[in-house]
Amino acid sequence: MSEFNLLFKALNIVEEDLKAEIIQCGVVQTVPKHSYIVEQDKYIKWLAIVISGKVRVWQENEDRQILLYYVNPIETCVLSLSATFRDCKSVVNAKTVEETTIIKLPVRVVTAWSFKYKSWNKFTTESFIFSYEDLLHSYKNLAFNKIDKRVLDYLHTYAKKNKSLSIPLSHSQLAKEIGTTREVISKILKQFELSGLVNLKIKQIELL
Amino acid sequence: MSEFNLLFKALNIVEEDLKAEIIQCGVVQTVPKHSYIVEQDKYIKWLAIVISGKVRVWQENEDRQILLYYVNPIETCVLSLSATFRDCKSVVNAKTVEETTIIKLPVRVVTAWSFKYKSWNKFTTESFIFSYEDLLHSYKNLAFNKIDKRVLDYLHTYAKKNKSLSIPLSHSQLAKEIGTTREVISKILKQFELSGLVNLKIKQIELL
DNA sequence: AAAAACTGGTACCTTTTGTTACAGCTGAAA
DNA sequence: TTTCAGCTGTAACAAAAGGTACCAGTTTTT
Numbered sequence: 001m002s003e004f005n006l007l008f009k010a011l012n013i014v015e016e017d018l019k020a021e022i023i024q025c026g027v028v029q030t031v032p033k034h035s036y037i038v039e040q041d042k043y044i045k046w047l048a049i050v051i052s053g054k055v056r057v058w059q060e061n062e063d064r065q066i067l068l069y070y071v072n073p074i075e076t077c078v079l080s081l082s083a084t085f086r087d088c089k090s091v092v093n094a095k096t097v098e099e100t101t102i103i104k105l106p107v108r109v110v111t112a113w114s115f116k117y118k119s120w121n122k123f124t125t126e127s128f129i130f131s132y133e134d135l136l137h138s139y140k141n142l143a144f145n146k147i148d149k150r151v152l153d154y155l156h157t158y159a160k161k162n163k164s165l166s167i168p169l170s171h172s173q174l175a176k177e178i179g180t181t182r183e184v185i186s187k188i189l190k191q192f193e194l195s196g197l198v199n200l201k202i203k204q205i206e207l208l
Numbered sequence: 209m210s211e212f213n214l215l216f217k218a219l220n221i222v223e224e225d226l227k228a229e230i231i232q233c234g235v236v237q238t239v240p241k242h243s244y245i246v247e248q249d250k251y252i253k254w255l256a257i258v259i260s261g262k263v264r265v266w267q268e269n270e271d272r273q274i275l276l277y278y279v280n281p282i283e284t285c286v287l288s289l290s291a292t293f294r295d296c297k298s299v300v301n302a303k304t305v306e307e308t309t310i311i312k313l314p315v316r317v318v319t320a321w322s323f324k325y326k327s328w329n330k331f332t333t334e335s336f337i338f339s340y341e342d343l344l345h346s347y348k349n350l351a352f353n354k355i356d357k358r359v360l361d362y363l364h365t366y367a368k369k370n371k372s373l374s375i376p377l378s379h380s381q382l383a384k385e386i387g388t389t390r391e392v393i394s395k396i397l398k399q400f401e402l403s404g405l406v407n408l409k410i411k412q413i414e415l416l
Numbered sequence: 417a418a419a420a421a422c423t424g425g426t427a428c429c430t431t432t433t434g435t436t437a438c439a440g441c442t443g444a445a446a
Numbered sequence: 447t448t449t450c451a452g453c454t455g456t457a458a459c460a461a462a463a464g465g466t467a468c469c470a471g472t473t474t475t476t
Contacts, residue, residue: 125332
């Protein structure tokens with residue numbers, strides 16, 4: 001099935017006019033792994049919807065990072081979605097984790113769709129709601145939980161989303177997800193191992 | 209001017225049908241200070257829009273709190289807005305700071321408006337975008353800044369929003385906004401005073 | 417006016433988190 | 447095979463933040 005048809009099906013887009021508009025102005029693009037999709041402080045000109053692959057979205061401050069979320073197939077980054085309503089610079093970075101196919105839609109064209117097409121309205125609304133709740137959850141987690149709890153949460157969430165108890169991350173990668181340093185992660189993982197919570201291998205953490 | 213007309217004007221609601229619907233199902237209510245508008249884990253049945261007064265929205269965990277945002281006149285709480293699209297329990301608390309007049313709209317009725325009325329679509333979209341960016345800013349702040357910086361940020365933001373260099377909060381109230389304890393705030397404010405950044409009085413912090 | 421509750425100041429200690437420094441290990445490239 | 451960069455482990459130390467305790471004003475309630 002073509003990328004467009006995948007998109008139509010996943011978002012329940014039935015309006016022929018909308019389909020035509022998307023096909024007309026949409027650009028299918030396959031991006032190699034570890035490529036930037038958006039960069040902090042740069043203007044967002046395209047709304048990108050991930051068809052296959054995965055995109056990591058995070059914030060930076062000096063040498064620290066903190067994960068915001070991953071964009072999975074048939075999702076879009078909320079922040080580029082806001083950009084479709086209001087020209088603005090990105091306050092985040094987004095980079096492909098693996099080879100990723102996206103459909104790019106020019107921001108200016110998309111703006112009107114949310115009122116014109118019911119399916120698009122639903123898509124944007126749900127994206128906003130889901131993303132807001134997700135961020136809220138992260139905020140609460142960050143505000144009230146110590147790092148070890150946050151690490152454990154992260155591992156469990158990762159396992160759940162990927163349906164695998166094996167998390168293929170190095171200590172320093174994990175540190176960047178959580179917003180701390182490698183040494184702290186090493187210490188915590190070691191404690192987890194001693195408590196029998198995990199098995200540690202190189203670039204691999206196995207939940208027990 | 210009636211509360212409804214204030215609302216129509218502020219949100220640029222021109223559709224007569226929408227005005228009629230709002231007037232028909234909306235309830236104007238004046239709530240005394242320090243009253244709960246929504247409570248954690250309870251279902252949201254009304255979308256509340258603040259007409260005058262102020263509502264504080266926060267999250268709790270054991271004896272700690274952290275401020276999410278204030279809802280000011282002609283704003284609505286995003287979270288109750290999401291509830292209009294999807295029945296859900298509140299994950300936050302909201303309480304009036306002062307006597308507050310709100311217009312309550314039953315969640316079930318509002319759902320369809322965002323596609324039916326352009327002005328309502330704009331209102332919801334802008335609420336989502338604004339709130340998301342606001343939360344994102346708080347998240348970054350929490351992730352990367354130490355408490356003293358966050359306190360200073362809070363004071364400056366407060367001063368800016370209220371157009372007054374005088375912040376009428378006790379140390380323990382401020383602690384609850386930031387998500388820490390009274391002693392920590394006392395220590396930090398004392399340092400600020402010694403550095404000549406603020407003047408301290410009882411229940412009053414003056415930015416210099 | 418007396419009592420109670422709230423507010424602020426401070427000292428001391430603990431826990432949590434971060435930093436520095438170094439050593440051993442692993443896997444891929446030359 | 448050697449080499450080297452990246453990964454992991456760990457110890458010692460430093461800084462940030464939180465907890466406890468107690469005291470002294472101030473405001474509110476009784």
